[in-house]
Every structure is written in structure tokens, then in C-alpha cells.
Amino acid sequence: MTRSDLAVSIAAMNKYYGNFHALKDIDLRVEPGEKVVVCGPSGSGKSTMIRCINRLEEHNSGLIEVLGIELNDDVGNIDEIRREVGMVFQHFNLFPHMTVLENCVLAPMLVRKTPRAQAEAAAMRYLEKVRIPEQAQKYPGQLSGGQQQRVAIARSLCMEPKVMLFDEPTSALDPEMISEVLDVMVSLASDGMTMICVTHEMGFARRVADRVIFMDRGEIVETADPETFFSAPKNERTRQFLSQVMGH
Amino acid sequence: MTDTSPKRTIANTPPGWFDNVRRRYFPTPIQSVISILGLGLLGWILWTLLNWAVFSAVWDGQASPETCRAAAGACWTVIAQRWRIILFGLYPFDQQWRSALACVVVVAMVVLSCVPAFWAGRRLAAVWVLGTGLFYLLMKGGLLGLPLIGEEKWGGLALTLFIFVATCLIGFPLSIVLALLRRSELPVISKGIGLFIDAVRSLPLLSILFAFAVVVPFMLPGWLQTGKLYRVICGAALFFAAYQAEIIRGGMQGVALGQDEAAKSLGIGYWHRISRIILPQAMRNALPATINQFVISFKETSLVIVVGFFEILASGNAAYGTGDWTFAYREVYAFIALIYFVFVFSLSRYGAYLERRMAVGTF
Amino acid sequence: MPGFLRNQKIRNILLQVLFVAAVLVIVVGGWRNAQQTLQAQHIVSGFGLLEKATGWDVNFSLLPHSASDPYWWFFLIGIVNTLFLGTLGLALATLIGGTIGIMRTVAHPVLNLLGRSYVDFFRNIPLILQVFFWYALVTHLPAPRNAIDFGPLTLSSRGLYMPALNVGGWYLAAAGLTLLLALVLPLWLARTRRISRPPEERRGLVRGVLAGGILAALVILLVGRDAAGPLISRPELQGLNIRGGLRIPPEFSAMLIAIGIYGGAYIAEIVRGGFKAVGRGQTEAAHALGLTPLQSFFRIRLPLALRAMLPILANQYIWLIKATTMGIAIGFTDFFMIVAVTINQSGQTIEAIAILMAGFLAINLTLAAIFNRINKAIALKGNQLRG
Numbered sequence: 001m002t003r004s005d006l007a008v009s010i011a012a013m014n015k016y017y018g019n020f021h022a023l024k025d026i027d028l029r030v031e032p033g034e035k036v037v038v039c040g041p042s043g044s045g046k047s048t049m050i051r052c053i054n055r056l057e058e059h060n061s062g063l064i065e066v067l068g069i070e071l072n073d074d075v076g077n078i079d080e081i082r083r084e085v086g087m088v089f090q091h092f093n094l095f096p097h098m099t100v101l102e103n104c105v106l107a108p109m110l111v112r113k114t115p116r117a118q119a120e121a122a123a124m125r126y127l128e129k130v131r132i133p134e135q136a137q138k139y140p141g142q143l144s145g146g147q148q149q150r151v152a153i154a155r156s157l158c159m160e161p162k163v164m165l166f167d168e169p170t171s172a173l174d175p176e177m178i179s180e181v182l183d184v185m186v187s188l189a190s191d192g193m194t195m196i197c198v199t200h201e202m203g204f205a206r207r208v209a210d211r212v213i214f215m216d217r218g219e220i221v222e223t224a225d226p227e228t229f230f231s232a233p234k235n236e237r238t239r240q241f242l243s244q245v246m247g248h
Numbered sequence: 249m250t251d252t253s254p255k256r257t258i259a260n261t262p263p264g265w266f267d268n269v270r271r272r273y274f275p276t277p278i279q280s281v282i283s284i285l286g287l288g289l290l291g292w293i294l295w296t297l298l299n300w301a302v303f304s305a306v307w308d309g310q311a312s313p314e315t316c317r318a319a320a321g322a323c324w325t326v327i328a329q330r331w332r333i334i335l336f337g338l339y340p341f342d343q344q345w346r347s348a349l350a351c352v353v354v355v356a357m358v359v360l361s362c363v364p365a366f367w368a369g370r371r372l373a374a375v376w377v378l379g380t381g382l383f384y385l386l387m388k389g390g391l392l393g394l395p396l397i398g399e400e401k402w403g404g405l406a407l408t409l410f411i412f413v414a415t416c417l418i419g420f421p422l423s424i425v426l427a428l429l430r431r432s433e434l435p436v437i438s439k440g441i442g443l444f445i446d447a448v449r450s451l452p453l454l455s456i457l458f459a460f461a462v463v464v465p466f467m468l469p470g471w472l473q474t475g476k477l478y479r480v481i482c483g484a485a486l487f488f489a490a491y492q493a494e495i496i497r498g499g500m501q502g503v504a505l506g507q508d509e510a511a512k513s514l515g516i517g518y519w520h521r522i523s524r525i526i527l528p529q530a531m532r533n534a535l536p537a538t539i540n541q542f543v544i545s546f547k548e549t550s551l552v553i554v555v556g557f558f559e560i561l562a563s564g565n566a567a568y569g570t571g572d573w574t575f576a577y578r579e580v581y582a583f584i585a586l587i588y589f590v591f592v593f594s595l596s597r598y599g600a601y602l603e604r605r606m607a608v609g610t611f
Numbered sequence: 612m613p614g615f616l617r618n619q620k621i622r623n624i625l626l627q628v629l630f631v632a633a634v635l636v637i638v639v640g641g642w643r644n645a646q647q648t649l650q651a652q653h654i655v656s657g658f659g660l661l662e663k664a665t666g667w668d669v670n671f672s673l674l675p676h677s678a679s680d681p682y683w684w685f686f687l688i689g690i691v692n693t694l695f696l697g698t699l700g701l702a703l704a705t706l707i708g709g710t711i712g713i714m715r716t717v718a719h720p721v722l723n724l725l726g727r728s729y730v731d732f733f734r735n736i737p738l739i740l741q742v743f744f745w746y747a748l749v750t751h752l753p754a755p756r757n758a759i760d761f762g763p764l765t766l767s768s769r770g771l772y773m774p775a776l777n778v779g780g781w782y783l784a785a786a787g788l789t790l791l792l793a794l795v796l797p798l799w800l801a802r803t804r805r806i807s808r809p810p811e812e813r814r815g816l817v818r819g820v821l822a823g824g825i826l827a828a829l830v831i832l833l834v835g836r837d838a839a840g841p842l843i844s845r846p847e848l849q850g851l852n853i854r855g856g857l858r859i860p861p862e863f864s865a866m867l868i869a870i871g872i873y874g875g876a877y878i879a880e881i882v883r884g885g886f887k888a889v890g891r892g893q894t895e896a897a898h899a900l901g902l903t904p905l906q907s908f909f910r911i912r913l914p915l916a917l918r919a920m921l922p923i924l925a926n927q928y929i930w931l932i933k934a935t936t937m938g939i940a941i942g943f944t945d946f947f948m949i950v951a952v953t954i955n956q957s958g959q960t961i962e963a964i965a966i967l968m969a970g971f972l973a974i975n976l977t978l979a980a981i982f983n984r985i986n987k988a989i990a991l992k993g994n995q996l997r998g
Contacts, residue, residue, distance in 0.1 A: 056509050073619040083515035093510035097528050106524065107514035152510075159514055272720050279719060286721035290728075436627040440634065447968075450975040452933035455947060455967050463960045466648045467641035547737040554940050561740055577747035585736045585744075592735040 006065070007032045007163050007194040008053060013062030015048060015218075022048050024218045026062070032162070035195045037205040037226075040215035041241060046198045049215070050165045053196070054085045067162055083111060086156030090168040092148040094140035100127070100151050101136040104158045111159070119158070126154040130184050146177030150184055157188075164188070166197040202245060206230060214238045301582070313572035326576040327583050330567035334583065337403015337563045343395065347406040350386040353379055354409040362598055369523070380413055399477050403558035405587065411481055411549045411559065416542065419485035423492035428522065430497055448490035454551055456483045461555040480552055488545050495541055499534030500526060535606070539599035543592055550588075560584055645961055654958040661686075667956060669944040671860050675781055682953060689946035690970055696866055696945060697932045703871030704931060708878025715879065716886040726879065733876040739937050741873055746865035746941040755853045765846045765853060771864060772846035775857035782835020786828040793824020862943035866935065874931045881927060885920030886912060918989055925982035929975050946970055 008030040015023035023045050030036055038046045051057040052064060055071060055078050064071040066081045095103050104123035108114040114122070127133045130150040132143075140148055149169055156164060166185070170178045182204050189195060189208045199205070205212050205226055212229040214222040214237075222235045233239050274280040304321030309328035316323035327334075336347045357379035360366055366375060387406060390396035402410065429441040448456070460483030461476055503526055511521045531538070553562045561584060567573070568580040615621050649656055661683040668678045672688045673695055715726040733741070750768050753759060758767035765772040776783065797817040808816070846856030889912050897907035936947040950967040954960050 054513055056512060073621075074617045075619050075622065076617050078619070079515060079517070082513060085513070087510075087513035089506055089510060089513075091504075091506055093504070093506035095507065095510070095525055095529075097532065107511075107516055110520045110524070111515045111517070156514070165513075282719060283721045286719075286725055290721070290725060434623055434627050434630075437630045440630065447972065450929070450979075451968055451971050452936040452947065454936040454939070455950075455964070455971065458947075458951065459964050462954060463645075463964050466645040466960060469640070469644055550737040550739050551937070553739065554937075561737075561743065565743065575751070577744070577751065581740060581744045581747070585740055588737055588740065589732075589735050593731065596735065 005032070005068070006030065007034065007067060008196065009063075009065045010049075010053075011063045013049075013052065013059050013064060015045075015052060015057065015059050022218050023052070023059070026220060028213070028220065030163075030194060030196060032194055033192050034210050035189050035208050036197065036211050036213060037209040038196065038198045038213045038215060039200060039202075039205065039241070039245075040221075044215045045218040046215045047167050050087075050167060050196055050198055053163075053165060054082050054087060056087075083159060084161055085163045085165060086159060086161035087165040087167065088149070088152050088156055088169045090172050092140070092145070092152045092172075094148055094152055094155070096140050099137055099139055100132075100143070103140070103151065104155045107155070108158050123154070123158050126157045127151070129157070129187075130154045131180075144177060145173045146180045149173065149177075149181045153181075153184055153188070163194045163196070166195065166199065168198050168200070170199065170201060200245060202230070214241065216241070313575075317575050322579050322582070323576050324579060326568060326573045326579050330573070330580070331583075333404070333567045334560065334563050334580070335404045335406075337407060337558045338401050339403060339406070340395075340397060340401065343389075343397060346386045346389070346394065346397075347402075347404070350383045350406050351409055353383050353386065354413055357413070358595075369527075376413075376417055380417055383410065383413065399475060404563045405560050407557060408549050408559045411477075411484065411552060411557075412546050414478075414481045415484040415488055415545060415549070418482065419488035419492060419545075422485060422489035423496055424527070426489055426493035427496040427500065430493060431500060445490045445493055448487060449494070453484070453487050453548055454554055456487050457551060457555050459483065460486075476555075477557065480555055480557070484545070484549070484552075488541070491544075492538065492541050495534045495537045496530060498537070499530035499532070502533040503529045532606075536599055536603040539595065539602065543596050543599070546595070547588065547592060560587065649961075652958070656959060656962065658962055660953075660957055660959050660962055663957075665953075665956070667952065669949065670942070671863055671944050674784055682957075685949050685953075686946070686966060686970070689944065689949035690974075692944060693932070693935050693946040694974070696863065696870070696935050696938065696943070700867055700870035700874065700935065701928055701931055703867060704874025704878055707871055707875025708882055711875060711879035712882025712886075715883045730876045730879050733872055734880070738869060738873045738934055739940055742865060742869040742937050742941060745868045746861060749861040749864050752861075755848060758848070758853065763845070765856075767853065768861070769853060769858070770861050771859040772853050772856045773859070774843050774845045775855075776832060776836070777841060777844045778832050778835045782831055786831040786835070789824055789828040789831060793821055793828065796824070797821045860943075862938065862941050865941055866938050866943050869937075870931055870934060874927070874934075877927055877930075878924065881920050881923050882916070884923070885916035888919035889915045921982065921986050921989070925979065925986075928982070929978055932974060932978065933971065 006029050008028065010026050010028040013023060013026040014021070026049055028036075028049075038050065040046050048057055052059045053066060053071075059071075067084055069077050069081055071077060071081055094100075095106070098106065101120060101123055104126065105114075105116065105119040108119040108122065109116060124133055124136065127136055130153055132147055132150055132154075135143060135147060135151070140151065143151065153169075169185070170181050173181065178201070182201060185195075185197070185204065186208055195208075197204075197209075209226050212224060212226050213220055214229070214233075214235070216237050222229070222233060222238045224233070229238075230242065233242060273283040300321045302321075304319060306316050306319045306321070306323045306325055308315075309325060311323070311325045313325075316325050332341070332344060335351075336344045339347045357375055360375050360379075361372060366372055385391060386394070387402060387410065388397060388399070426441060426445060430438055430445060432438045432441075457480050460479045464479055464483075465473060507525055507529065508521060511525045516525070550559060550561045552559055553565075558566075564580045564584045568576045616625075646656070662681050664679045665682055665685050666678055669676055669685065669688060671692060673691050674684075674688050676684070676688055711726045711729055714722040715730075717723070749770075752766060752768045755767045755769050758765045758772075760766075763774050778786070797820050800817050800820060801813065844855040846853050846858075848854075893911055893915060894907060897911040902910065935945050938945040939948040939951060942948070947967065950963045953963045957963070
């Protein structure tokens, strides 16, 4: 497979905050339709890495290509990549001054110039997919955390992205709401979406991931398929992390 | 309180009004004394004011200055005889209905802006641009059979309102621009604008008005020269914008960082992020402070008297300053104060009401 | 769009260059236009103005003055007048505001109502209107012939007269400065860490400086006294006017009253807000520990409230200092009025406005710096008040 056929390709990428070396020589290739779960202790740089993919953080060196488009200082490229890459945040980041439906149709109408009726029809389709079409006229503040996160997923899907980034989508949720969000993500995965997912939900990783990546101190320490990753981790740091996460 | 009577705890009947009064005003001897003294003071002030303004006042519109001067109370005759000067200044007598109508337009505009249904950028802009246009047409004329009346003849309340409205109309968009530039990621621009805003804020408004009235004409090229009134309005607008920009910036800081990131990740461009995501939320955060700023800037329009405009305070000075009424300054100032008070008090009450409503989150 | 314009970094640099260029065009263009216009009107420019004699005089000054003094001296007089009015005005406003503000925080309905009426009344009428009103009031007082006497004070439409020392202006200024130093220096000496002396010795030093300063001031006054007249001159009616004594002109009184009353209304609200910001929990904790209401007020609520109100208070002070410029409306010779008269007399508009702006920037930045230091010094360590 040539490089431009990859969904995401990161090569020798470095990122600094001042003198702090946040990401060290990251190499990552994600094929279309692949599901990658990234885990690691807090501060290990996993969020920073996926935030580099749509330029919410700027990398200092190395090469990032998304869907064959190089991510560099060219504003046109940045815009194009952001259109094709969706992102779901830990704190949902829904627009509080707009209804759920308005949240969903805003970007398609502004960015893709989709007519309102068409955008609303698509939005309702995705809201049905995340199983909350009846909340379309409510404001985000009136929904529970789990509902808000599902709306946020629907909002991203409305742009019909080719790649979805998830940045700890369930960490801010109450325990009883985690499964409703994970269910939506599983069904999204079974539809063939390319997903890069930072999460601590090891059950989800086992069920969905094609590959699990473990990061620590800004480095990718270990990459493996879920079976090997959980049963026979090679690296000492991975074993330590897994025993802490799974231990109780 | 600690000394709840045992009877009440047993009977558990709600306290009557007598109990309420006693508990509120006379719980302890010291508090009772304070209550009596305070009420006495309040009563005395009220009585003195009422006695002066109503009971001993001269209400006869035709009374002579001599009878007026002899009276113990206020002499409202001066208002009856000079109210047109105070409200309309030197505006031609037979055209003063236009000036009055223009004032009504401004009041209607302000009232409309207070209705939440109009709180969208475009609607507000439409109300203000149309309203100001109508005001200008009414005052200036030269169209639709209205005789042309130059700005130099405008005066009184209408001029005060015009300066206020024009200041806001120029100053508000300018404040948004300044706030955005100050928040820019480009260091030269944000630092430069920051310095400019801080400098304007640390100068007295009067010195800025004075500079725009006197110095700016030297500095402008010929094709940019305008009337003094418009220059002074620009100065006031600049001052307003410097303060309002900081208020809007504060409102923007209250918008979560994630909002901008979410919009970026959806591919939404800078202008749409600002106009659809950041500004609407920032303006809501900044609303109470913004209304307060409008109130302050309305009070400050009266400063243009110093650079020689015949606004309501100047026309008031003229109303008592000449001829037989030189003693009647209290009545004239009371009248003008009342006009300001009605505007400012209702606006600030409205601001306080909004703040309360926002605090409980029902909006 | 050409390729290089699509590059974010190049775009950012270009935007900043454009910004700087636009600023330069406005500044340089304005400057050149001004030069041409001034030349056409034959107005001399430059700061040589400062050395020239004014040819006009001021009606109120703490410093000695005459029409032959140069402009820079008059600007200084203006700044001193502004600072004098500002300081007294701020003190009065703080006194009124503190009283009313505390009245509004005490849970007493009548005091609350009184405070609220005061604030609502005076805050909602423009300051300049109040300035005009008080000025009209003090100038409509009886003429000097029918002046009202309160013991040694005499009040008339020409102003408030009080007994004064019969000492030459320069000596008076010097004595005042010495006295000020004698009061401020001990304060500094008592706290500074620059001198390491045992406390008793330090106390002695402080007392010595205080006594020495006061003595020096008295000596200066005695040396400078007008030998012809008595040491203390009393105001007396001579013909149509009052002579002798110290006259506080109506312009100054009107400004002081207006700023004190109007500023007081604003400061009262700031004080009330400061007390509101003190968490209920703090007061309850104080009660639970058995502090009396007075103790809890002075030891807990007041110190916390002061910290909360200080930044807003600083802004209000700066606003009030700027508001002293309204003195020009009734003819009080503050800094702004001197600048305005200078422009009228010399035509050197740009220089005068530049001096005005520099003066106010200096005053306000100093004030802001002082408040920042106080704020830092008393700020609670960490974020204890959050939440």
C-alpha cells in the first residue's frame, strides 16, 4: 500500500512545549477502516498526538499526512483535512447557545454549503443513529452527559468525515452513561469508519480495536493487536500500566 | 434569630404583620433607636424635598419672577416658560415637533433593543441603523418637504440623544474590532492594540473630546475634514470602544477554549467561528457590564458642553442664566436631573434585572 | 490566491507588517498634515514654549505664581492642583462611600433603605450636572457684605475664608513639603528592612525624624513670616470684598463636593460588592468560633472584603482622578484647564495636548502601579477564596 492510500500517516513527528519534549519521534500508520486505540498514563502525550492530526496542536518536525494531504503551514490543506476529520472531545464542547439540531447543521451549512433542508434531514438521520432524534429541539444544557456526547458524535458525523478522532470520550461521564456512548462507537466501528481513539476503556479496546498503541512519556512504547496486547505485553512499562488499569 | 418566643414554636402560626414589623425594625434597643433616628432622617429629607418641590412651590406658569423669588418653595414657572429651550435648544420654534418626534424615535429604539426577541446581531443592527437614519432625517430635513436645519441649530435633549446614539453606533462595532485584534494570536497586533486601548482608557474623556475638537482638524487631510460635531462623536466613540472592548474581551475569556477547538475540528473558518460561536456567547457573558457601560456613556454625553455644544445641560444653563430667572438654578437643574434620572435609572434597573435572570439561568 | 499566501506563517508575518504599516501611515500622515497646517497658520511649534512666560495667571494655586512665570511652572501648578483636588476628593468619596457601603451591608432595613436611596439618587445623575448644581449653589450664597460666619470661618459667594499663616508662598510650600516628609519618612523607617537596628533604636530614630521635621517646618514658617503683619491673618471685610486669610474658591468647593458625593455613591456599591463577595461560610465559621459580631466584622469580614474590592476600587479612583478635569466647566484651574488656556493663548495645540496626555498617563500609571503593589502585598496566598 502506498503512503497516499493511508488514512493517517505520521512519520518522525516531534512536538515541544518550550523546552519540554512532549512527543518523541512518533511513527504511526492508520489504514482506511482501521480502528486504533491509544492508551497510556495521563501526561503521556496521547491526546497531544491525536490533536496534532487536525492541527489543534502544531507539530514541530516530522511529517503528517491525512488522506494523502500533507499537514503543513498551507491553510488550504489545514482546512481540507479538518473537513475530512471529525473529532469528539472529553468535554463534548457542544455549542450551548444553539439547539441540538442547530449544532448539527451549522458546519455542513457553513463549510459544505449544504442547503438547510438537506442538512437538517442528514442531521436527523445521524441523531437517529445515535438514538436521540427526540432531543433535536433541546439545548445542550438540558441533556445528560451521555446524551450530550452522543450529540457531539452526531455533530461530527454530519460533516461525513472519513476519519474520526476520539479524545477520551467517556472520561467525563458518570459510570452509568459510559455504555450508551460506547455502544454508539461500536456501531460506528462496525460501519467501517476509520477511528483513532484515546481511551481507558479496555473492554472497548478488546472488542473493537484492530490495534492497540501504548504511549508513555511522549513515546509509542508498544503496538500490538488487542489479543497480544492484553495477554502478552512485551514492555515492562506496558505491563505495569495494565496491572494498574485492570488490577481492580 | 435566637429569641424565638416559645409560644410561636408551640402554636406554629405564621407571625402577623405586627410581629414582622417588630422583628425587623425593633429587635433590640439599639436597633430600635437606629430605626427611629433613621426613619426620622428619611422623613425629614422627604418632607423638605416635597415641601420645596410641591407644597410651597409656585405652579402658576405666568407668575412674575418677583412673586417666584419671594416664594419659599420651587418656582416651576421658569420651566413652564423655558422648557422649549431646555428640550430643543435653538431649533426653529415651528419645527420643534420634529425634534420631539426624533427623541421618541430614540426612546423606541432603546426600548426595542431591550426586548430579547431582538437580540441577534442583524436585527439589532437593523433597528439601530434604521432608527438613527430616521432620527437624522427628522432632525436635519431637506427631504420630504421638511425644511433643512443644520446641525449647528440642534440642541437640548435631541442633541444629547443624537450624540449618545451616534457614539454607540460607531463605538460598538469598533469595540468588537478592537477586542478581536487584542485577542489576536499575532503578537505585534495584540500588543499594539493593547497599548492603544490602555492609553485611551487612562486619559480623561474630556481631553479626548477636546483633542478631537481642536487638534484632529490639524492632522486630517482636507478630504477627511468633517464638522466639529462628528469629530467629537468620533472621539466619544473611541473612548466608549476602548472600555467596551475590554468588556467584550472579558466575555470572550469566559467562553470555554473547547468551543473554538470544536468549531475548528468541524472545519469552520475564522470568521464563522467568531461570529457564530465565540461572539454570541461572549456577548451574553458581557451583557450586564455592557448595559452598565451604555449607562455611563449616556451620562458622559453631557461632557460635550465643555467643547461648546448646546446639549441639554448647556441649554439648561442658558434657560436660567439670562434675564430675570438667574435665581432659579435649582428648578432648572432639578428638571434636567429628572430627565437624566428617568433614562439612566430605568436602564440600570433593567441591567440589574437581566443580571438576576442570568444568575438563576432562566435565559 | 498565489501559493505563498496560503502559507500560514507567511500570512501571519504579512498581516503584522500590514498592521505596522497602517499605524505608521496614520501617525506620519497626521504629523505631516499638522506640520503643514501649522506652518500655513504661522504657528511656531516645538517645546520651546515651556520656557516662555505665560502672560496670564491662574485663580487657584497651591504654589506661588505670577503672569511672568514660564509655561512649565504653570503646567506644574496644574498638576499639583489636579492632584490636590483628586486626593481630597478621593478621601471624601472614600469616607462617604465606606459609610454608606457599610450601612448597606448591615442587616438593618432602615439603614439599608437610606443607603440605597443615596446611591440610587446620586449615581443616576451625571457628575457634570452635579458640578454645575453645587457651583450654582455656592456662588448664590450671600455676597461678602452679608457673609455667614461660623466662628473663625466666613462663607460667602466669593468662597470660604479661613484664618491663615501670614507667611510667604515659597516658605509655605517648603514648610508643607518638610511636614509631609516628616510624616511619611517615619512610616517608611518603621517598616523598611534596609536598616537593621534593634526595635528600640528604630523607634528612637522614627521619633527623632518626626520631631526634627516638625521643628524644621516651624522654623521655615518663622523665617518666612511677613514681618509687617501679624503671624495669623484673619479674613476681614474691606469695602465690598473680604481680605486676608486663606480663601477656598467656590470652584474648588463645588468640585470637591461633587466628586465626594458622586464618587461616594459608586464606592458605596463597590464596598457592598466586596462584602457580598465574602463567603457566608467565613462569617459562619467566625460565629461558630465564638467571635463577637464586632470581632467577626473587623477581623474576618472587613479584611476579606477589602481584598475583594481593591482592584475595582483602583479603577474607580482612576476614574475619579480623570473626572477632576470637569473643573474646566466651572473654571477651576486644574491641569486640563491650564492646557486648554495654553492652547487658546499660544496656538501650540499639539504640544499642549501631548503634555496633557503624558501628564495623565503618568498620574494614572503611578496610581495603577501603587494599587498593584498593595494588591500583591495583601493578596491571599494561593486560591483560598475560590469556590
